[in-house]
Structure formats: structure tokens, C-alpha cells
Amino acid sequence: MASLGYTQELRRSLNVLGNISMGFAVVSPVVALYAVSMIGTMIAGPAWVWALPVVLAGQCLVVNVYSELTSQWPLAGGPYQWGRRLIGPSFGWLSGWVWQFAVMFGNTTVAYLASPWVFALIGVTPSPGAMVAVSMAIVLLCALVNAYGIGFLKWFVSAGIAGEAIASVLVGLSLLLFFRKHPFSLFTHTFGAEALSGGSVPLAFLTVLAVAGWAFIGFDACVSTAEETKDAGRQVPRAMWWALLSVGAVVILNAVAVAVSYPDTATAVAGKDIDPVTTAVVTSFGSWSDKPFVLVVLVSFLACAMASQGGAARGLYSLARDDVFPFSRQVRKVNGRQAPIGGLIASTLVSGGALLLGMNATAIGSLIAFGTAATFVPFFLVAAAALVARLRGTWVPGGHIRQGRKGTVLNVIAVAWTGFEVTNVCWPRAVLAPPGAPWYQIWAAPLGVAVVLGAGAAYLMARRPQEKIRAAAPEGAPERTAAAAASQPE
Template sequence: MSEHSDAARLEALGYRQELRRSLSILGNISMGFAVVSPVVGLYAVAVVGLGIAGPAWVWALPVCLLGQALVVCVYSELASQWPLAGGAYQWSRRLTGPAFAWLSGWMWQFAVMFANTTVAYLAAPWVFTLFGATPSPRDLVLVALGFMLFCTLVNAYGINFLRWFVSLGIAAEAVASILVGLSLLLVFRQHGFSLLTETLGAPAALGSTDARAFLAVVAVGGWAFIGFDACVSTAEETKDAARQVPRAMWWALLSVGTVVILNAVAVELAHPDPAAVIAGRDLDPVTTAVVSNFGGWAPKPFVVVVLVSFTACLMASQGGAARGLYSLARDEVFPFSRQVRRVNRHKAPIGGLVAATLVSCAALPLGLNSSAMGTLITFGSAATFVPFFLLTAVALIARLRGRWTPSGAVSYGRLGTPLNALAVLWTGFEVVNICWPRTILAPVGAPWYQVWGALLGVGLVTGAGGLYLLARRPDRRMRDHDSGHGQLDELAPAVR
């Protein structure tokens, strides 16, 4: 499809082309790959998973990957039919009423911004590792803030500049994930595969059971497989987006999922003393496995590679958040829409970038009182899985009522409805599982708001969105906008 055809398709959906449409399918995949990120996914959850459930925690990863594959099935049909930035908001308004659609978009947008908070916070310790320093909680928050501002600056120079940085991050991923993972598994393995069925007493040491510990790990493990919707965020900058965005989501999820599982297994089997992680004597099992096997020269280069990967992940995710805000603001249904919808001379959504950065930074104080890794992972995951659940549920209801029949380039036919139903069950389960307050995911002696962080975050965003909806009635503006664009749904006349 030519760029002119893409622009015409966008105009038929009620919008004009304002962003630079220059991404190929490889460029779109790179955005999704960078955000899902095997380095960020694995290194963030490995220490938490191993400490809670022992080596057996790795079995949570294929469970989470399968569940997220169900979500991608639904997303693929939607993205193919409506290839628009701000996917959850744009799709929901075509599947259900304006009020619910707006709230769904609001929740999704804050989910991405809070996920950025988590990525920035998890990246901060690696800076101190590089220099051999021990950070205080305040130091971690300040460095995370620096990460956020640097990524905002890069994003401000437009999609092509962002793509260059993301490509560098993917190269780092290839070294840190594939090469290192295969080497650990094939050359430096120190334990038999039977270790992967052992808990080494980790649940009992925390006063939990094996089943409860596994559920907690599934709550954390979901973090490793979110972010594929970044492919949707750049749909209006991707050539032939209706066909290429669904493909890019699948490539991003499955490639990252394979690498994460490979590396999780490799790290455990090559780690010299997994029991030390459970006892709290080793707070960085991934680095320990690498350094103890590759030798003393490895730590600095390895940390640099990991930092590059985290930075690329945050850049791509922040870019997606900005584009989602741009999508809401151009319909004048987001606070300060006139400022948020601004596009600069590099055709970057600069207003969305500034707003996304401010919101993401506002959540960083969660980490001020004590180490907040487990809390922030569940905080970011909960904010993401709620929109997953809302969107899959709305799509399923529209199918069952006969209001939506997928008519894009991607359709699963009769399988679409049962796959959608399974996606609703999975995401609903994960929302409850992630939001369930657990002391084992927070540091010893952590304040109450860290234990309840996920539920508080979801409640705060939902409450704020509900109040804005009642006070400003953005759903009415959505109705006015739709009535002024009779072609809003020309691609799916069955949706009414």
C-alpha cells in the first residue's frame, strides 16, 4: 500500500496525516521488540521470581506467554480493521458507547505511562552497578528521573531519530539475550534440568505455599510479555499498517517470549548457587551467572549492554505513550488537549511527550522509602492488564451481540469468538491476581501503600477518570466528532 493510500485510509477514519509515515514492518517490529524487551522483562522479574518460588518459577513464563498470545489474537483483528494510534481508545469507541470507550482509553493511556515509571525505576540500579556504588532509594528515584528526561529529549526529534536509538538497543538485546543465553545454557551449565522443578524451600521461607507462590510469580511474570501494543501506537507512522501492524505484534511477542524463557532457564542452570538468591545473599542472579562463568572481564561490558537495552525500551514505550495521548487530544477529550495534541517541526507529538513524562515521573516517589522493585512491577502490570481486560471484554460483547464482525486483513473466523473469550478469562484472572495485595512482593517492613500499590494505582486512575468524565463529559465531544465524520466506521458497517 502506498503512502497516499495509507493517508486516504486514515482520512476515511476521520483524521488527516500529521505524523511522518516512514516505518517499514521491520521498523514497527523494532518498536514492539524494544518495549517488550527480553532484557527488561527477564532481568526485572528473575530476582523476584527466584526469590519467591525458587527455580520452578520459570514455569510461570510459558503460562504468561500463552495468555498474552490470546490477547494478541484480539488485538490483531482490531488493528487490522482500524490501524490508528491510540488503539484501545480508538477501537473501544467503535465497539461500544462513548463513555465506556473514553474510560477504556483513559485507563490504557495511564497504563502505558505507569509502565514507563516501572522501566525507568528498574533501569536505575544498573547505573550504580556500572560504577560499583550502592544507591539509596532517593538516588534510584533521581536516576530514574534522569532516564525519563533523556528519553523525552530523544523522542522529541521524531520517529526516525527514535528508530536509530531503538535499533541500537535491539543490537544490545541480541548480545545480552541470545548470545549470552545460549552460551550459559550450552557451555556453562552447572545443574541438571531437574533443578527447574525445585523450589528450594523458597515459599516456606516466606511463610507461603507452593501454589500461592506460583500465583505471585504469574502476577510478576506477566510484566515480561506486555508492550506489544507499542506496534499499534506507531500505526499512523507505519506503511501498510493494516497488514503490517498485526504481523509486527506477533513477531515482537513470540520472539521476545522465546528469548525470555531461554534466558530464564539458562541463568538458573548456570548460576553457581541459586539458594543464595532465595536467602537474599544474591540480589542480582543474572549478573552473577554471567560474571561467574565468563570471568572478571565481563561485568562492565555486560552492564553497559543492559543499560542500552533498558534505555531503548523506555524510549520506545515513551514514544507510544505520547502517541496515545496525541490520539486522545486531537479529539479534544483529554485535559489540556490543545497543548497535548501539538506536533513539532520534527513531526513528533511533543505535547504528548511532555504530558507523558510528567505523569510517569509523578509515580516515581513510590520508591522513596524502600526498595520497590516488586511493588513497581505489579503497579505497572496492573495498570496494563486492566485495559487489556476491558478491551477484550468489549470486543467479545460486540461479537456476541452481532455488532462486530472482523472485516480487516486479519480475521480468525469461527475461532475468533472462543479465542476472544479465553483472552477475557486470562486478562480478568491476571487483573485480580496482580492487584491482590501480597507482602511477599514488597520489601520487609515496607509501608502499607507499597503492599497495596497495584490496587491503589488502578483505583486512583479509575477514580480520576470517572470524575473527569462526569465533570467535563468528553463522551459528548466524542459523539459530536463522530457525527461530523460519517465515515468513522466505513470499514465495518456492522458496528453500530
């Protein structure tokens, strides 16, 4: 930390398994599957599962770039810290700004989508107000766990993902081996689902690629806890790979298993079943499995929410300690348990406040659409910054991971992939909005990204935080020489 210009304030107690658990919880195979399976089936039929390995491969390119960067600069608030060193203060600050709002509104989405499972567990049909109230309670619970310190958070998250991983693998394998109702040739058929995309299978697949993107985000939570991970320069890159690949394998396994064990594929394609995953499980295992399965799903959502909220708090802390975020003096505070309490309170207020949109289905739907799009924008900005710095010769990877020319080639492909996915996710599609949705919900993704970028640009011009970053002359500034970068200590 000293070599990177900072004092160690957070408790460095995580080993590589603890760091992996943070990434695994945020990506979360159960949350990922529920986020994409119903919509994917409606848009492209059973053939939608082919989008999963494509997106997983694309996200591996992103992890490859992130690995080189976090190996050299293992700091919380990765997009901000890396961008300012690769390109400059203004670019880095704006990257961090967008990433922060993407994560905070992502927390809102996870908490809101978790609340129906609470009611399903107790057998009650919720009202919009009740869903918002329970979602608020989830956000506050996650804040309390985070406030107690990284050790307590790790315990909760690890327990949750252990149950999730075991249940996911066992259920997936059981469905695939013992309850299969359809041949694997099922995945060559769309059952006419492309009708929602004007009858075009390619357009349907492009839409599914956008939807499937939600399944493989969150691995950057490993970076958020880098300052609390032992030997972070080596272990955080490993943790990101383990988190993404393990979740990817479980998601693909369960997506295939649910499809071949689902009793009536045409019903799912027609959108008549809003929960095909639970239907497949309960139909196969029997009614006794309903409540236990609901409990597993709820625990998965809670672990995801806890880890994600912790990541948001640490990102805010990273910005605030450089005095470049609103209310930095308060946001940068660390409590007696060495948890970033200021960032935690700020992220809880933003995420919780956004839950009020849940009183209106259109509003919360727009927020969810924006959150998905905004998550991919920082991926693109980080990959592009790394490539520009490489080509300029102002950055030669100087951490434990140095890939040379191969790294440059993979970086080019990562920029192409993330640029494509940002465009694809932001593209306004009526098929992804409820029937009769207003125009602004259809355009929620590009409008939301434009608003956040515009607000960030306005803050840059009005408050000029980039001048504080530049005046601080941090180690790793973009004007350093390539030789200095190559010799950068851990």
C-alpha cells in the first residue's frame, strides 16, 4: 500500500478462498440463472443456452485484462485507480463514477429481486409496498453484516455460497442424469420464439447475448476486496478466474439441466410460466422440494447482496480517500472494525433510496435495465484504457502477470467484445420490456447511461476533482516511463 501511495486502513485478513467467495457470491450461479433463463427461453427457445458460453468467453477476455491490472495495482475501486494511472485523472474519475452507480443500483436490483423469495418462503402474495419494505430490510441487513467487518462478511458469504454451490451442482446433475425428459437435440430448436424478434433468429440471438451478459458480471468484487486480501497482487487475479469459471460452469450445467427436464417446453417459450427453474425442480423432485429450493434461492440472493454492497462501499471509500467524491470527508471514514463505514452508509442510502421506484413497476423496470447496461460500460472503459496505454508505450504490465504481445492481442479482442456488448445491451428493444411499456422504459439503458455520464461530466467541470488527483502526483501516473512501469514494486 505504501508503494502505491496509501496507508493500510482496511483489515488485510482474506486468503485467496475468501476473495474467491466474494466474486462467486456476486456472480452467483443461482441469481444468474434466475436473471436470464425465463427471458432467454422466451426470446430464443431452448437454443438460448448457446449464448452462455459465448458470453463467458467474452468475459474471460475482460478478466484477462483485469488480471494484469490488479496484479500491478491491487487497490479497491479498480476502474478509478487503474484509469487515472493508465490515461489520466479525468478519465479515471469518470470510470469510477460510472462503476459506482452501476454497482449501487445493481444492489437495488438484487435486493428487489430477492424480496419475492421471502414471501414465497412464507406463502404470502406481496403488494408493491410490501416488496419495497422487505427489500429495504434486506439492504439494511446487508449493511449491518458489512459494518461488522470483513471477517464477519466473509463468514456469511462463504456459508451462503457453500450451500448454493452444493445445491446447484447436485440439483443440476440430478436433473440431467435422472429426470431428463427431452433429448439434447432440443438445443437446436427455437420453438418459434424468434417471432418476438420479427421472425429473425440472428436478431433473437443478439438479444439473448445482451440478456446473458447479466449472468457473468460481478467478478470484479474480487478487486473491491483487494486491500483486504493477503498477497493481493498474486491472489486476486487467481480469485477472479476461479470465481468466473466456476460460476460459468454451474450456470451452463443448470441451464441445460432445467431445459431438458422441463415438462412442457412450449409453455416456457410462450411465457406462461414466470418461474421455469422452480417448475423443473419441483416437477422432477416432487412438491416436498418446493420450500427447500426457495430457501436455497433466497440464501443465494442474500449472499450476492451482501458481497455486492460490500464492493460498492469499498469503491466509494477508494474515491473518497482521495477527496474526489461528494461528501468525501464522511464517506472515507473507517470504523473500529476496519470496515469502510462511510462508504457503506452512502451506498446503503443510494441503493435503498432507489428501492422506492419499486412502488411503480415501470420505474423499477427502467432501473434494472439501466443497471445491466451500466455494468458493461466500465468493462469497456477499463479495457480501452489499458489498450491505449499499451499502444502509447506508457504502460508495460509490471505486476506478477505480464503477457507481452499476447496480452496486447487479447486486449484488442477484449475492447471489441466489450464495445459490442455495451452497444448490444444498450440497444432499445421492445421485446425486453413488458407489453405496453412506455417509450422511456424501452430506452432506459441508453438514457440511464447518458444521465450518469452527463452528471459525472458536469461534476468534473464544476468541482474539478481531477485537479486534486493530479496535484497529489500518485505513483503510477500516466506520464511515467515504460521502464518505470515495468519495474513497479508490488
